[in-house]
Amino acid sequence: MRKIISIILLAIIFIGIILTLCKIPFGIHKTKVGQYYIDKGREKTGAVNIVTSVVVNYRGFDTLGEVTILFLAAIGLGAVLSNFKEKGKRKIEPASLILQTGCRFLFPLILLFGAYIFIHGHLTPGGGFQGGAIIASAFLLVYLGCRGRIFNEVGCKTTESLSGLVFIVMGLIGLTVGGHYFLSNFMLKGQINTLFSAGIIPIIYIAIGLKVGSELAGVIDNLMEKS
Amino acid sequence: MIIVVSLLVIFMLIAAISAVFFKDLLNAVIAACMVSLIASILFYFLQAPDVAMAEASIGAALVAAIFIIAIRRTKRHEE
Numbered sequence: 001m002r003k004i005i006s007i008i009l010l011a012i013i014f015i016g017i018i019l020t021l022c023k024i025p026f027g028i029h030k031t032k033v034g035q036y037y038i039d040k041g042r043e044k045t046g047a048v049n050i051v052t053s054v055v056v057n058y059r060g061f062d063t064l065g066e067v068t069i070l071f072l073a074a075i076g077l078g079a080v081l082s083n084f085k086e087k088g089k090r091k092i093e094p095a096s097l098i099l100q101t102g103c104r105f106l107f108p109l110i111l112l113f114g115a116y117i118f119i120h121g122h123l124t125p126g127g128g129f130q131g132g133a134i135i136a137s138a139f140l141l142v143y144l145g146c147r148g149r150i151f152n153e154v155g156c157k158t159t160e161s162l163s164g165l166v167f168i169v170m171g172l173i174g175l176t177v178g179g180h181y182f183l184s185n186f187m188l189k190g191q192i193n194t195l196f197s198a199g200i201i202p203i204i205y206i207a208i209g210l211k212v213g214s215e216l217a218g219v220i221d222n223l224m225e226k227s
Numbered sequence: 228m229i230i231v232v233s234l235l236v237i238f239m240l241i242a243a244i245s246a247v248f249f250k251d252l253l254n255a256v257i258a259a260c261m262v263s264l265i266a267s268i269l270f271y272f273l274q275a276p277d278v279a280m281a282e283a284s285i286g287a288a289l290v291a292a293i294f295i296i297a298i299r300r301t302k303r304h305e306e
Contacts, residue, residue, distance in 0.1 A: 129281055133285045133288075136289060137284055220289075
């Protein structure tokens with residue numbers, strides 16, 4: 001009985017997808033907004049990377065929503081895991097000297113790479129989310145390689161809250177000073193294709209990168225310590 | 228170029244199907260990681276380096292770590 005129901009459900013979903021796919025006119029520009037971003041985005045926002053200008057400037061409010069979803073997921077995981085007791089002190093075999101030294105050597109380099117990616121978000125591919133994920137993977141490496149290190153939980157939470165505040169405060173300043181919408185670009189655009197350009201975009205991306213990195217590192221810390 | 232892309236897609240399909248059918252969950256996680264890794268290479272070929280970066284760092288590194296931690300807590304073999 002259950003199998004028949006699932007087959008019928010699958011068939012309905014399949015037919016729905018096929019019907020929708022038949023109605024999409026592929027290869028025809030139906031909307032003008034994409035072409036507008038490609039043509040004008042560079043001089044209006046000052047960011048060379050068009051993806052960044054869309055993500056942070058034109059669709060900045062959506063990005064705030066994404067960051068909030070990630071924040072809620074991290075908080076939910078912490079709330080679920082807070083019920084588990086820490087299972088005493090498990091015996092952890094220390095890793096070999098080569099592995100520990102390698103981890104210690106690689107950790108700052110990976111952090112630097114993540115920071116590079118989110119600071120240069122408006123010039124090169126990448127941005128806050130990617131850089132934050134790379135920073136979190138550096139913390140994962142330390143957790144797997146040399147377990148002796150203690151994670152600074154208070155510092156992590158402070159960084160996360162402060163960067164979230166920076167995002168919202170910049171958006172509100174843009175609402176009051178610059179234009180009539182949230183996250184409008186009120187700072188000077190500067191010379192295009194240099195590091196100090198594109199107004200508020202680098203500041204917002206640095207805030208997003210720090211927030212995502214500290215959140216994901218907190219998730220990894222919760223999982224490794226409490227399970 | 229088209230040969231490389233089609234080979235990658237075939238590998239991705241094999242990895243995805245084997246991730247479903249493996250009984251050892253650790254192998255299944257590694258196969259799922261391979262799907263993400265090949266997807267990130269394909270994104271790069273399709274000229275979307277932003278998405279490729281996100282896919283490689285989240286799909287192949289962090290998701291695998293979280294799944295492996297969960298497997299350590301529960302059972303490793305599927306019945």
